[in-house]
Amino acid sequence: MSNTETSPDEMVCGEDSAAELQVLTPRDVPLGGPRAMTVRRTLPQRQRSLIGAWCFLDHYGPDDVSESGGMDVPPHPHTGLQTVSWLFSGTIEHRDSAGFHADVRPGELNLMTSGRGISHSERSTRDTTVLHGAQLWVALPQEARFVDKTFEHYAPPTLEGGTDGGAWRAQVFLGSLLGSTSPVSTHTPLLGAELRLDAGTVLELDVDPTFEHGVLVDTGAVLADADPVAKDELGYLAPGRDRITLRASEDSRVLLIGGPPFGEQIVMWWNFVGRSHDDVVEYRDAWMAEIDGKAAGASSDGPYGLPEGDPERALPAPELPNARIKPRS
Numbered sequence: 001m002s003n004t005e006t007s008p009d010e011m012v013c014g015e016d017s018a019a020e021l022q023v024l025t026p027r028d029v030p031l032g033g034p035r036a037m038t039v040r041r042t043l044p045q046r047q048r049s050l051i052g053a054w055c056f057l058d059h060y061g062p063d064d065v066s067e068s069g070g071m072d073v074p075p076h077p078h079t080g081l082q083t084v085s086w087l088f089s090g091t092i093e094h095r096d097s098a099g100f101h102a103d104v105r106p107g108e109l110n111l112m113t114s115g116r117g118i119s120h121s122e123r124s125t126r127d128t129t130v131l132h133g134a135q136l137w138v139a140l141p142q143e144a145r146f147v148d149k150t151f152e153h154y155a156p157p158t159l160e161g162g163t164d165g166g167a168w169r170a171q172v173f174l175g176s177l178l179g180s181t182s183p184v185s186t187h188t189p190l191l192g193a194e195l196r197l198d199a200g201t202v203l204e205l206d207v208d209p210t211f212e213h214g215v216l217v218d219t220g221a222v223l224a225d226a227d228p229v230a231k232d233e234l235g236y237l238a239p240g241r242d243r244i245t246l247r248a249s250e251d252s253r254v255l256l257i258g259g260p261p262f263g264e265q266i267v268m269w270w271n272f273v274g275r276s277h278d279d280v281v282e283y284r285d286a287w288m289a290e291i292d293g294k295a296a297g298a299s300s301d302g303p304y305g306l307p308e309g310d311p312e313r314a315l316p317a318p319e320l321p322n323a324r325i326k327p328r329s
Helices: 277-295
Strands: 011-013 021-024 027-030 038-043 054-064 072-078 081-089 092-096 101-104 109-113 118-124 130-139 150-154 159-162 167-174 191-197 202-206 212-219 222-224 227-229 234-237 243-248 252-259 266-269 272-274
Touching: 021 227, 054 081, 054 212, 054 252, 054 266, 081 092, 081 167, 081 191, 092 109, 109 118, 109 167, 191 243, 212 222, 212 243, 227 234, 243 252, 266 277, 272 277
Parallel strands: none
Antiparallel strands: 011 266, 021 234, 027 038, 038 054, 054 130, 072 118, 081 109, 081 130, 092 101, 092 118, 109 150, 159 167, 167 191, 191 252, 202 243, 212 234, 212 252, 222 227, 222 243, 266 272
């Protein structure tokens, strides 16, 4: 998914201090157009910019596509990151400049690695009536910033269990949890899982104590250890614990993400992750040159590989602000 804000913030993201549990409340962001699909953006924000290498989290739906118009994001670029698509309902058609064409379906991971540059489009399919899911980005570490563009798909098995209080179901799409390990490769250690808990369920999770974790509540309400996290909120848990206990007061679905503190400062602007203001200027200029070149009939590809066809449909980059990036606390 693209960040389609017309005036996106520039952010320098690094390590943040936090209490035992920090609750992050999302802000609503329209994805553009007269019938804009609205997403709830939880990462990044001023209170916290990263959880492990997870640097971006949009949570959306359930949206009635007949009213919202669904998702229709034309070709747009990414650099220095991986996109992670996870749906609860609906289907999204994905096409990218590495030649991958796939349908994103509920309960199936689609992970795209941009490396030095990739372009892709995302559109909800005609048979989608309700669209509901999450889009996340993972920052690539310095040694992997310019890897080749690629795409991976994985349908994780559904794990089931229960306690005296109720039952749970889980899918582990990245990393390891509950005895299940995803085969999908990442450039830093990561955890990503969907957990569904019946009302009254208490689920104890053995986790890596070097990881920091985020608990996004999609439906219902939970206690993360002893602290409440309400619907649409993201609860942050600092490193140092080897167990997380989730208690569901009602039928709930959560996404659990995690990873060791990233250890690098990154600059995020629009759809780019770099290390400096100059990086962002370079990435933006290269994208706009590809759009202009394709419109003029140029046959050579730039780093993003914008396909032949309709360059006017490609999403132009917003104008950069006049000031250079300055670190934020």
